[in-house]
Amino acid sequence: MDIDERISAALGRAAPERPGTSEVFERVASRKARRRAVRRLRAPALAVAVVAATAGGYVLLGRLFTAPEATRPGAPSPVAPSVPAQDLRCPGPLPFEPGYLPSGFDPQPVAGPAPGAAPAEEGQLVLHYTDGRRAVEVRRPGTLFLELAQEDDAPTIRVLGARTADFGPVVPGGDEYIVQFFHPKGASLNDRCALFSLNEHGLALEELLRVAERLRAVDA
Amino acid sequence: MRLLGDRGSTELDETTIRAFLRDEYPRLVGAVGLACGSAATAEDAVQEALARAWERSERGERIESLRAWVAVVAINLGRSRWRRARAESRAWAASAPAEARASDDEEALDVRRALGRLPARQREATVLRFYLGLDVEEVARAMGVSAGTVKTSLHRARGALARTLRQPEPEEAPDRGH
Numbered sequence: 135m136d137i138d139e140r141i142s143a144a145l146g147r148a149a150p151e152r153p154g155t156s157e158v159f160e161r162v163a164s165r166k167a168r169r170r171a172v173r174r175l176r177a178p179a180l181a182v183a184v185v186a187a188t189a190g191g192y193v194l195l196g197r198l199f200t201a202p203e204a205t206r207p208g209a210p211s212p213v214a215p216s217v218p219a220q221d222l223r224c225p226g227p228l229p230f231e232p233g234y235l236p237s238g239f240d241p242q243p244v245a246g247p248a249p250g251a252a253p254a255e256e257g258q259l260v261l262h263y264t265d266g267r268r269a270v271e272v273r274r275p276g277t278l279f280l281e282l283a284q285e286d287d288a289p290t291i292r293v294l295g296a297r298t299a300d301f302g303p304v305v306p307g308g309d310e311y312i313v314q315f316f317h318p319k320g321a322s323l324n325d326r327c328a329l330f331s332l333n334e335h336g337l338a339l340e341e342l343l344r345v346a347e348r349l350r351a352v353d354a
Numbered sequence: 355m356r357l358l359g360d361r362g363s364t365e366l367d368e369t370t371i372r373a374f375l376r377d378e379y380p381r382l383v384g385a386v387g388l389a390c391g392s393a394a395t396a397e398d399a400v401q402e403a404l405a406r407a408w409e410r411s412e413r414g415e416r417i418e419s420l421r422a423w424v425a426v427v428a429i430n431l432g433r434s435r436w437r438r439a440r441a442e443s444r445a446w447a448a449s450a451p452a453e454a455r456a457s458d459d460e461e462a463l464d465v466r467r468a469l470g471r472l473p474a475r476q477r478e479a480t481v482l483r484f485y486l487g488l489d490v491e492e493v494a495r496a497m498g499v500s501a502g503t504v505k506t507s508l509h510r511a512r513g514a515l516a517r518t519l520r521q522p523e524p525e526e527a528p529d530r531g532h
Contacts, residue, residue: 141480163371165402170412
């Protein structure tokens with residue numbers, strides 16, 4: 135028996151006891167249904183929890199942002215608690231601007247969501263940059279997803295260089311990627327207006343990350 | 355190995371999931387348990403990974419090898435959950451005896467401890483290659499690294515495990531897995 139065969143045999147003996155499969159299907163189906171329900175929530179209008187980057191790692195704060203209950207007429211809301219509507223208005227202009235946009239994009243922002251994207255909530259600032267076919271949205275307060283923001287395998291990146299923000303699991307939305315972050319760095323996690331998101335429509339993830347990492351802070 | 359079709363395919367359904375659980379689940383839990391050091395964490399991680407795959411397939415996402423995909427996602431999930439519980443090295447030192455089974459022989463315990471001392475990439479490649487039986491190309495695709503990186507990882511892991519198994523170490527790095 136050569137070394138590879140010995141390793142395979144030894145691993146076979148070292149592996150945990152084989153588990154039973156009774157009721158495993160039901161548990162998997164339940165998890166899948168829950169994930170699907172959360173994804174359908176999609177828009178920033180639902181109760182969300184914030185996962186914050188700390189020196190020790192991610193900590194689920196369990197902080198619920200209150201917001202309007204439904205994003206669209208008839209939209210399912212199977213997991214969100216019922217919460218009162220609140221105005222999402224934030225003072226002042228955006229504190230940053232793009233330092234990079236994909237080729238063909240107009241550097242002038244267009245007010246409102248990208249075509250086909252979730253509508254803005256009451257008071258939410260939404261603008262987008264586009265080449266007429268693809269778009270990058272900026273949302274303030276940003277899009278957050280209760281469960282998706284906690285995905286263990288979500289990569290994290292720095293946005294706005296190293297200067298202002300270091301938060302943001304890149305989460306796959308239904309069909310798009312979303313970069314979430316707090317700005318300025320060190321902002322209170324209770325401050326909804328410090329939460330931003332970049333939502334891509336038709337861009338590769340790498341392009342979205344490039345846009346996020348090259349944002350430039352604008353001094354007030 | 356289960357292959358999902360192109361975008362729009364609905365190949366993952368209750369029947370295929372049940373078949374996957376029957377045919378692959380126990381061995382996948384074993385693989386993830388070896389990689390992350392906890393059988394309970396492994397079961398939870400494999401179930402979560404399979405749910406993610408199923409949900410993604412419903413949205414038309416292509417997953418080339420369901421077994422490899424679930425294995426890698428579950429290993430990543432298991433590792434991060436385990437790491438959250440305690441520092442990985444401490445967890446491994448403590449977990450080997452705790453996870454021991456009645457039928458464990460000394461060599462099995464030694465191998466488990468040796469696995470726990472390997473860097474994560476080497477440990478994952480070792481489990482995927484030598485326990486799940488994936489070939490080098492499959493391991494590389496599943497881990498998102500090059501075949502050369504997998505071969506290097508396997509070579510180093512093989513050396514460490516050979517010492518545990520008191521077997522002469524291989525002199526070169528050929529992997530006959532593909």
